[in-house]
Amino acid sequence: MLHRLRAQADDPILALMVQLAGDTREGKIDLGVGVYKDDSGATPIMRSIKQAEYQLWQAQQTKSYGALAGDPAFLDAMRQLVLGDAADAAQVAAIATPGGTGAVHQALELLRMAQPGARVFAPVPTWANHLSILAHLGIEAVPYRYYDAETHSVDHTGMLADLAQLRSGDAVLLHGCCHNPTGADPDMAQWRALIDVMNARGAVPLIDLAYLGFGDGLEADAAATRAIAESCPVVLVAASCSKNFGIYRERTGILLAVMQDGALQARAQGALTHLNRQNYSFPPDHGARLVSMVLTDGALRADWQAELEAMRHRMTDLRTLLAQTLGAAVGTDRFAYLAQHRGMFSRLPVTPEQVATLRDAHAIYMAPDGRINIAGLHTNTIAPLADALVAVGI
Numbered sequence: 001m002l003h004r005l006r007a008q009a010d011d012p013i014l015a016l017m018v019q020l021a022g023d024t025r026e027g028k029i030d031l032g033v034g035v036y037k038d039d040s041g042a043t044p045i046m047r048s049i050k051q052a053e054y055q056l057w058q059a060q061q062t063k064s065y066g067a068l069a070g071d072p073a074f075l076d077a078m079r080q081l082v083l084g085d086a087a088d089a090a091q092v093a094a095i096a097t098p099g100g101t102g103a104v105h106q107a108l109e110l111l112r113m114a115q116p117g118a119r120v121f122a123p124v125p126t127w128a129n130h131l132s133i134l135a136h137l138g139i140e141a142v143p144y145r146y147y148d149a150e151t152h153s154v155d156h157t158g159m160l161a162d163l164a165q166l167r168s169g170d171a172v173l174l175h176g177c178c179h180n181p182t183g184a185d186p187d188m189a190q191w192r193a194l195i196d197v198m199n200a201r202g203a204v205p206l207i208d209l210a211y212l213g214f215g216d217g218l219e220a221d222a223a224a225t226r227a228i229a230e231s232c233p234v235v236l237v238a239a240s241c242s243k244n245f246g247i248y249r250e251r252t253g254i255l256l257a258v259m260q261d262g263a264l265q266a267r268a269q270g271a272l273t274h275l276n277r278q279n280y281s282f283p284p285d286h287g288a289r290l291v292s293m294v295l296t297d298g299a300l301r302a303d304w305q306a307e308l309e310a311m312r313h314r315m316t317d318l319r320t321l322l323a324q325t326l327g328a329a330v331g332t333d334r335f336a337y338l339a340q341h342r343g344m345f346s347r348l349p350v351t352p353e354q355v356a357t358l359r360d361a362h363a364i365y366m367a368p369d370g371r372i373n374i375a376g377l378h379t380n381t382i383a384p385l386a387d388a389l390v391a392v393g394i
Contacts (some may be wrong), residue, residue: 029385126181
């Protein structure tokens with residue numbers, strides 16, 4: 001039987017991790033893997049999470065099963081964090097999931113269950129795993145223009161033209177903030193135009209919210225998601241706690257189904273709980289428990305928000321410094337867009353051959369498409385990166 005299996009292509013980012021681990025050169029720079037790093041190159045545990053873990057260790061008396069949908073306190077706290085006043089609890093069905101990836105997978109499963117034959121319009125470019133999951137589930141992915149590589153900004157005209165091909169019941173995959181891999185986000189006027197076309201065509205927004213708080217702050221980063229939730233009949237939101245709580249390996253995420261018609265809430269909640277049961281039964285609890293503790297304790301929440309803000313400002317400062325350093329190195333302002341983008345990622349205008357040279361000759365690792373993790377930089381690696389980019393002819 002197993003001999004019939006086809007060999008699977010390596011995930012490029014995971015393959016990069018293996019190459020990096022085997023590189024013994026000093027001073028190697030990892031700009032590939034999407035994790036936040038401090039100036040020492042470490043991915044720290046946030047203070048509030050560490051404190052919550054200690055409190056949980058002292059108080060927890062059992063490791064028995066929880067609820068199929070996940071810890072109710074987690075679901076409620078995350079609903080409020082993501083949606084604010086955009087929807088009442090009676091308008092939202094929710095499940096805890098194994099990370100944001102699990103939330104995306106469950107959202108697509110729900111779409112396939114509710115609307116067989118629905119297509120998913122996916123931005124070009126998008127996170128590679130979006131397309132992989134769609135292919136795995138047998139859901140048709142329809143590309144729509146998103147990023148203009150010449151202007152390093154959102155291709156709003158192309159996006160609206162492509163989304164005019166939506167059919168009723170199709171879904172539109174959106175990045176709620178801090179677009180991965182480009183770092184370019186629509187402004188609020190552009191979001192409003194997107195809402196109009198989705199409503200006009202009867203499409204369902206599917207929002208991947210992986211970097212809430214990493215762009216312009218918690219409230220600003222949630223603004224687009226909330227506007228969509230207030231304006232569209234049904235919205236799916238897949239949110240991750242990996243980055244903004246720093247609990248990557250705890251696999252903590254949530255899927256929110258928001259509906260204007262609250263009479264559908266019980267049916268939607270039943271469907272979501274059923275999907276959890278079919279895929280993994282009870283979702284991971286430890287990370288979710290820590291998140292709910294942080295969000296519902298005044299002191300822990302204040303410390304978490306302060307540390308998250310410090311991380312956000314550090315990434316913004318790194319963007320500015322990188323744009324200035326590259327600008328000085330090449331004598332133009334063509335890298336100014338790096339300071340204008342938000343979140344962990346941006347794209348450099350490099351070819352796959354230049355990426356390979358950067359890796360082989362300079363020990364600088366990035367994705368083949370030029371995506372770099374801004375949070376993988378620190379003040380002492382920006383100049384070497386700029387010098388190497390000039391050396392390969394950027």
